[in-house]
Amino acid sequence: MNSKFTDRIETVLMPIAGAISNNRYLLAIRDGFMLSMPLLIIGAMSLLLANLPIPGYSDFMKNIFGTGWDSFFRIPFNCTMNIMAIFVVFGVANSLANYYEVDGISTSVIALVCFFIITPFSMNFTPEGSTTAYNVTGIIPLDWIGSKGLFVGMFTAIFATEIVKVVAKRGWTIKMPEGVPPTVAKAFSALIPGVIALYAFNMVRLGFSFTSFGTIHEFIFKILQKPLTSLGDTYVASIVANFFMQLFWVFGIHGPNVVGAVTQPIWLATSADNLAAFQAGKELPHILTQQYEDLFIQLGGSGATLSLCLSMLFLCKSEQCKKLGKLAIIPGLFNINEPIVFGLPIVLNPIMMIPFIIVPLVLTTICYTSMSLGLVPKPSGVLIPWTTPPIIGGFIICGIKGAILQIVEIIVSFLIYLPFIKMVDKQYYLEETTTGETKEAVQTC
Amino acid sequence: MINVRLFCSAGMSTSMLISKMENAAKERGLEIVVDAFPEAEMAKHLEDVDAVLLGPQIRFALNKAKKLCEPKGIPVEVINPMNYGKMDGSKVLDQALNMINN
Numbered sequence: 001m002n003s004k005f006t007d008r009i010e011t012v013l014m015p016i017a018g019a020i021s022n023n024r025y026l027l028a029i030r031d032g033f034m035l036s037m038p039l040l041i042i043g044a045m046s047l048l049l050a051n052l053p054i055p056g057y058s059d060f061m062k063n064i065f066g067t068g069w070d071s072f073f074r075i076p077f078n079c080t081m082n083i084m085a086i087f088v089v090f091g092v093a094n095s096l097a098n099y100y101e102v103d104g105i106s107t108s109v110i111a112l113v114c115f116f117i118i119t120p121f122s123m124n125f126t127p128e129g130s131t132t133a134y135n136v137t138g139i140i141p142l143d144w145i146g147s148k149g150l151f152v153g154m155f156t157a158i159f160a161t162e163i164v165k166v167v168a169k170r171g172w173t174i175k176m177p178e179g180v181p182p183t184v185a186k187a188f189s190a191l192i193p194g195v196i197a198l199y200a201f202n203m204v205r206l207g208f209s210f211t212s213f214g215t216i217h218e219f220i221f222k223i224l225q226k227p228l229t230s231l232g233d234t235y236v237a238s239i240v241a242n243f244f245m246q247l248f249w250v251f252g253i254h255g256p257n258v259v260g261a262v263t264q265p266i267w268l269a270t271s272a273d274n275l276a277a278f279q280a281g282k283e284l285p286h287i288l289t290q291q292y293e294d295l296f297i298q299l300g301g302s303g304a305t306l307s308l309c310l311s312m313l314f315l316c317k318s319e320q321c322k323k324l325g326k327l328a329i330i331p332g333l334f335n336i337n338e339p340i341v342f343g344l345p346i347v348l349n350p351i352m353m354i355p356f357i358i359v360p361l362v363l364t365t366i367c368y369t370s371m372s373l374g375l376v377p378k379p380s381g382v383l384i385p386w387t388t389p390p391i392i393g394g395f396i397i398c399g400i401k402g403a404i405l406q407i408v409e410i411i412v413s414f415l416i417y418l419p420f421i422k423m424v425d426k427q428y429y430l431e432e433t434t435t436g437e438t439k440e441a442v443q444t445c
Numbered sequence: 446m447i448n449v450r451l452f453c454s455a456g457m458s459t460s461m462l463i464s465k466m467e468n469a470a471k472e473r474g475l476e477i478v479v480d481a482f483p484e485a486e487m488a489k490h491l492e493d494v495d496a497v498l499l500g501p502q503i504r505f506a507l508n509k510a511k512k513l514c515e516p517k518g519i520p521v522e523v524i525n526p527m528n529y530g531k532m533d534g535s536k537v538l539d540q541a542l543n544m545i546n547n
Binding site for chain 2: 014017018021022027030031034098249252253254256257324327331334336338339340341342343344345347387
C-alpha cells in the first residue's frame, strides 16, 4: 500500500483520536461512567433475574417465595438504573476535579448538591381512577435522576467542577480581621466555591422556572437528549460509528475508545430507556444500545474477529496464522482481539483491512434489519460486560433469537473473512517454506 | 525487584502479557513484577514503578503518559505492535529492560 497515502491518513486521524481521547471533559465523562458501570450492570442483571426468559421460572419462584417475589430483584434495579444520574454526577465531577488537581470528594459533593438544586422536588401525580393531578411536594422524583437526567448530570458535574477550579486557582479568600487564626480563615474560605456553585445553579433553576420548560431537566431532555438519542439510534449512526471505529483500528488506534467517548452516553441512555420499557412490559423503543454494539457487532472483538480466529486456527496452513489463532481464540471468546489486530497484523495490512471494515457494516445491516422487522427482539437494555462470550451474550439480551442471530453473524463474518485470510495465509506459508528451503540448501552446500 | 506497569484501554489485553513477561523473566533468572491497568487510572498506579509501557492502540495517550511519568523519572514507551500482537513476553521484557538500563 502506498505508504505516503497511509501516512497522510494517519496524520489526519492521529490528532483527531488524540483530541477526542485527551479532551478532559470526554475523559471525565468516560471515567464517570466507568465508576457507575459495575453498579448499573448489577442493577440490570437483577432485573433480568426478576424476568428470566425461562418458561415456568416465575411460577416456580412464586411458589417458593410468594407473589411479589420479584420486588426483591427490582430494588437493586431501582437503586442503580433509576438513580444513575447521581453516580454519574459524582463520578464525572470527581474525575474532572482530579484532572484539575482539586479535591475530588468535596467537589463531587458540591456537584451533587448543584444537581439537586436544579432538580424539582415535586411532581404531578394522578392517582389511579382519578382525573385530577395532585402536585406532590417533599419528594425527589425518580423521573429526573435516572437516565433522563444523564445529560443534565454530566453538564452539572462539569460546570460545578469548573466553578470550584476557578475559585481554587484564583485563590479567592475571605479577608479576616487581624487576630483571627488562619485555620478559621481557611474554614470560611472553603465555603467560597460551594457558595458560588450552589447559588449559580440556583440562579439557573430560577431562570428556567420562568420559561415554558419549567426546569432545566425538561429543557435539556427535549432539546438535547431526546434528539441525540433518536439520532444515535439510527442505522446511519451505526454505520458511521462503526466505520470510524474500524478505520481508527486499521491505523492502530483503539477505535471504540475514541468513538465511544461520543457514543457511550447516548447508547447508555437508549439502554436505560429499553430497560425501563422492559420492566414495564411495554414495547422496547430502541435498537441501538451499547450491548447491541458490544455483543452483536463487536463479536469476538472489533471487526467481529471470532470467526477469523477460528479460520486461522483450523483452516490456515502457515505457522504464523495457526499459532496466532491458538493464542487469540481464548481472549477472542471474551471479545478481546488485540492479538489478532496487532499480531496478524490487521493494522496497516492492505488485504485484511478490507474485510475488517466491511464486516461490521454488513453485520449491523443484518442486525438492524432483523430487529426493525421484528425477526429478532430489540435489546432488552440489560447491561452486561462487553466481554460476555457470544451466544451467551445474545441470549441474555435478546433471548434465543439473539443467540441464533449471533450464530448467523459468525457464519456471515466467517465467509467474508475467508478469501482474505486465505490470501494472507498463502503469503505467509510461502515465506515460511521458502526460507526453510533456502536454509536447507545452505546447509547441504 | 523490577516493577513494570502496562496500560491499555481496559487493562485486559495487556494483562495477557503479564504472565508471558513474568515467565520470560523467570527463565532469565530476573525478579520482575508486571501489572496491567486501564490507562484512565494511570495516575494512581505510578508508585515504585521502573518502567511504563502503553498498549499500541492507545499510543495517542503517550504525551499524557509522559507528562505523568517523566516528573517521576519513569521512562514511558509504546509496546512494539508486532510483539504486542504476538504477545511475545520475551521481546516486550527486552523493551522494558532497555528502557530501564538507558
